[in-house]
Amino acid sequence: MSGSFSVLLQLALDGVCLAGIYALLGSSWAVVFNTTRVFHVAHGVTFAVGAYTVLLVVARARLPLPVALLLALVVGALLGLAFHLLLYEQLRRRGSEGMVTFVASLGAMGLCSALLLALFGANPLIPSIGFDSVIKIGPGRLSAAQLLSGAVGAGLTLVLLGCWRLTWPGRAFRAVTSNSEAAAAVGIKVGRYRLFAMALGGALAGVAGGLASLIQGASLDMVLNGVLVAATAVLVGGIGSLPGAAVGGVLVALAMNLGIWRVSSRWQYSIVFGLLLVFMLIRPRGLLGERLAQAEL
Amino acid sequence: MRLGFEKAIVTALAGVLVAAGCGGTTSSSGSTPSTVKLGALFSLTGAAAIAGKSMQQGAQLAADTWNQKNSPKLDLQFQDDQSDPKAGLNGFTQLIDSSQVSAVVGPSPSTVAVALKPLANQRKVVLMAPFVSTPVFATPDGYTFRTHLSIDQLDAHTAQYATQTLHLKNVAMLLQDSSDAQAGGAAVKAAFTKSGGSDVGEEVVPVGTTEFQSQLTKLIADSPDAIYIFLVSAPAIGNAMKEARQLGFKGTFLSPNTIQSAATIRAAGAAAEGAVWTNEVAPDVNAPAYQAFLAAYKQRFGSDADIIAANAYDCVMLMGKAIAASGTNSTAISKWLRSEKSYQGVSGTISFSKDGNVVNKPTSLFTIKDGKFVTISA
Numbered sequence: 001m002s003g004s005f006s007v008l009l010q011l012a013l014d015g016v017c018l019a020g021i022y023a024l025l026g027s028s029w030a031v032v033f034n035t036t037r038v039f040h041v042a043h044g045v046t047f048a049v050g051a052y053t054v055l056l057v058v059a060r061a062r063l064p065l066p067v068a069l070l071l072a073l074v075v076g077a078l079l080g081l082a083f084h085l086l087l088y089e090q091l092r093r094r095g096s097e098g099m100v101t102f103v104a105s106l107g108a109m110g111l112c113s114a115l116l117l118a119l120f121g122a123n124p125l126i127p128s129i130g131f132d133s134v135i136k137i138g139p140g141r142l143s144a145a146q147l148l149s150g151a152v153g154a155g156l157t158l159v160l161l162g163c164w165r166l167t168w169p170g171r172a173f174r175a176v177t178s179n180s181e182a183a184a185a186v187g188i189k190v191g192r193y194r195l196f197a198m199a200l201g202g203a204l205a206g207v208a209g210g211l212a213s214l215i216q217g218a219s220l221d222m223v224l225n226g227v228l229v230a231a232t233a234v235l236v237g238g239i240g241s242l243p244g245a246a247v248g249g250v251l252v253a254l255a256m257n258l259g260i261w262r263v264s265s266r267w268q269y270s271i272v273f274g275l276l277l278v279f280m281l282i283r284p285r286g287l288l289g290e291r292l293a294q295a296e297l
Numbered sequence: 298m299r300l301g302f303e304k305a306i307v308t309a310l311a312g313v314l315v316a317a318g319c320g321g322t323t324s325s326s327g328s329t330p331s332t333v334k335l336g337a338l339f340s341l342t343g344a345a346a347i348a349g350k351s352m353q354q355g356a357q358l359a360a361d362t363w364n365q366k367n368s369p370k371l372d373l374q375f376q377d378d379q380s381d382p383k384a385g386l387n388g389f390t391q392l393i394d395s396s397q398v399s400a401v402v403g404p405s406p407s408t409v410a411v412a413l414k415p416l417a418n419q420r421k422v423v424l425m426a427p428f429v430s431t432p433v434f435a436t437p438d439g440y441t442f443r444t445h446l447s448i449d450q451l452d453a454h455t456a457q458y459a460t461q462t463l464h465l466k467n468v469a470m471l472l473q474d475s476s477d478a479q480a481g482g483a484a485v486k487a488a489f490t491k492s493g494g495s496d497v498g499e500e501v502v503p504v505g506t507t508e509f510q511s512q513l514t515k516l517i518a519d520s521p522d523a524i525y526i527f528l529v530s531a532p533a534i535g536n537a538m539k540e541a542r543q544l545g546f547k548g549t550f551l552s553p554n555t556i557q558s559a560a561t562i563r564a565a566g567a568a569a570e571g572a573v574w575t576n577e578v579a580p581d582v583n584a585p586a587y588q589a590f591l592a593a594y595k596q597r598f599g600s601d602a603d604i605i606a607a608n609a610y611d612c613v614m615l616m617g618k619a620i621a622a623s624g625t626n627s628t629a630i631s632k633w634l635r636s637e638k639s640y641q642g643v644s645g646t647i648s649f650s651k652d653g654n655v656v657n658k659p660t661s662l663f664t665i666k667d668g669k670f671v672t673i674s675a
Contacts, residue, residue, distance in 0.1 A: 117344070132566065211325050216536070219507050266502065269503070
C-alpha cells in the first residue's frame with residue numbers, strides 16, 4: 001500500500017541519496033553568499049550548466065564520468081569567475097549593494113537561461129549513460145546512479161567542510177564570513193577571497209549539477225529549482241555557517257521525499273517553500289546560524 | 298454607328314474582366330489577393346520542439362507544393378510558441394496584428410492551444426491545430442479546428458486494449474499538470490473501471506519534471522498491473538519507465554502518443570519494451586498521394602515524415618483550399634471548413650464536426666519491441 005512502511009523506507013533511501021547532492025549544492029551557495037554577501041540567484045545557471053556538461057561529455061564525447069565531473073568543475077569555476085568579474089565586481093566598484101545587486105543577478109539569470117534555451121532547447125536532455133544497475137537494500141532499491149551521485153556529493157561536501165575547518169585558507173574564508181573589516185585589518189586580502197569564493201562555489205555547483213544529471217538529465221528547470229534548493233538549504237541551515245548549509249541541504253532532500261509519504265506529490269516543491277517559510281517565521285537565523293555570534297578566527 | 302462600336306468595346310472589356318475574374322480555377326472571389334499570408338505557430342523551441350520541427354517541415358512542404366499549381370499563393374509566416382502559453386499568445390497576436398495573416402495553423406502543444414482558444418474565437422481568426430489532443434480545444438460553430446483526434450479518443454482505445462486483450466486489472470497514473478493529461482487520465486480510468494478493475498493511485502507532477510523516483514515509489518507500492526504515464530516530453534517518459542523498472546515494476550506501461558520518439562528509447566533503454574499506445578496512422582500506406590508525400594518529404598528534409606508532419610501538411614493544404622474557395626474572411630473560411638466532409642489528406646480523410654473536431658481518422662495500437670516502434674494488430 002502506498003502509505004506503508006516499505007514505501008517510507010524507499011522514500012528515505014531516495015532522500016538520503018539526494019541529500020548528498022543537495023548538501024553539496026547548499027554548501028556551494030553558502031561559500032558564495034557567506035563570503036560575498038551577494039544573493040547570487042544566477043548560481044542556478046551554474047548548476048544547470050554542470051548537468052549539461054556532464055551529459056554531453058559522457059554521451060556525446062564518450063569520455064568517462066570522472067573526466068566529465070572534472071570538466072563540470074572547471075566550467076563551473078569559470079562561470080563563477082565570469083559572474084564575479086563581469087557583474088558583481090563591476091557593481092561593487094560603483095558602490096551598488098543589496099537590492100541592486102540582487103536585481104542584477106536576476107537579470108543575469110534570465111539572460112543565461114535564454115542562452116541555454118537557444119543552445120539546448122527546452123526539451124530535457126536524458127541520454128543513456130549507464131549506471132542503471134539496481135542494488136537492493138532490504139525491501140528498498142537504489143540505482144547505481146543514485147548511490148554514486150549521493151556518495152560523491154556527500155564525500156565532496158565532507159572534504160569541503162574539513163578544509164573549511166582545518167586549513168589556513170578555510171580559516172581565512174571564515175574570517176571574511178564573520179567580519180570582513182576585521183579580516184582585512186589582519187591582512188587577509190578580502191577582495192581576493194571573494195573571487196576565490198565565486199570560483200569555488202561555482203566549481204562545486206557545477207559538480208552538483210553533474211551528479212544530479214545522472215538521475216534527472218539536464219533541463220532548463222534546473223536553473224530555478226537549483227537556486228531554490230540552494231538558498232533554502234542555506235537559510236534553513238543558518239547564514240554564515242557552512243556545516244549549516246550542508247545540514248540544510250540534507251533537510252531539504254529528506255523533506256521533499258518523506259514529506260510526500262502520505263501527501264500527494266504535487267506538493268513536493270511546495271514543501272521546500274513551506275520549510276523556508278516555517279524557518280523564517282520561527283527561527284530566522286536558521287539551525288546553526290547562532291554560531292555566528294561566537295565565530296572564532 | 299459610334300454608339301454601337303463603343304458598346305461593343307465596353308461589352309468586350311466587360312467580357313475580358315469577367316473572364317479574368319473566373320480565370321483562376323480555384324478563385325471565386327475577385328477580391329482575394331494573389332498571395333495570402335498564413336500564420337504557422339509551432340514549437341520551434343520548447344518541450345514540444347521535436348513535434349514542432351515535424352510540423353514546421355510538413356507545413357513548409359505543403360505551402361511549396363500548393364504554390365506550384367494553385368492560387369492564391371500561400372506565404373507562411375512562422376512564429377515560435379516555445380511550448381509555452383505566454384509565448385504562444387505573443388506569437389499569435391504578432392501573427393494577427395503585425396503580419397496580418399488570414400488564418401493560423403498551429404500551435405504545437407495542448408497547453409498553448411487551450412490558451413489561444415478564447416483569443417481565436419474573440420478575434421475571429423481561424424486556428425487549425427495539426428496535433429493537439431486536448432478535448433478542451435473544441436468550439437461549437439467557432440474558429441478552432443483540429444485534424445488530430447483528441448486524447449480521450451486515442452487513450453480510451455489503448456485502455457480498452459489493455460483491459461480487454463491484455464486483461465490488465467488495475468492501473469496507476471503519473472500525470473503532468475495539464476488539461477490533456479487530466480482528460481487522458483479520466484478516459485483511462487473510465488475504461489479500467491468499466492471492465493471491473495480500478496485506478497489505484499494518481500500522482501501529478503509539474504510540466505517539465507524529469508525525475509519521478511518518489512512519485513513512482515508510491516504508485517508501485519499499490520501493485521498496479523499497468524502504469525499510465527502522461528508526459529509531453531518523450532525523454533521524460535523514457536526516464537520514468539527506467540526508474541519504474543529500477544523500482545521493481547514488472548507490469549505494462551501505457552502512454553499517449555507523445556512517447557513515439559527516438560528520445561524515449563535513448564532515455565529508457567530496455568525499460569521501454571512492451572509499452573503500449575495508440576496513434577493515428579496514414580489510411581493506406583500504398584496510396585500514391587501518400588507515397589508521393591513521403592518521397593517529397595524525404596528528399597527535401599532528409600528524414601522520414603511522421604504522422605505529425607502529415608497532419609501539418611494537411612492543415613496547410615486544407616487552409617489553402619478553404620481560402621481559395623471562400624476568400625480571406627474568417628467566418629467564411631470556418632463555415633467552408635465545417636462543410637468539407639471528406640477531404641482526402643495524407644494523414645487520412647478529414648471531416649470536421651460542428652465543434653471543429655476531426656472525426657474518424659484511422660488509428661493503430663503501437664508497442665516497442667527490440668527498441669523499435671511496431672504496430673499491434675488487434
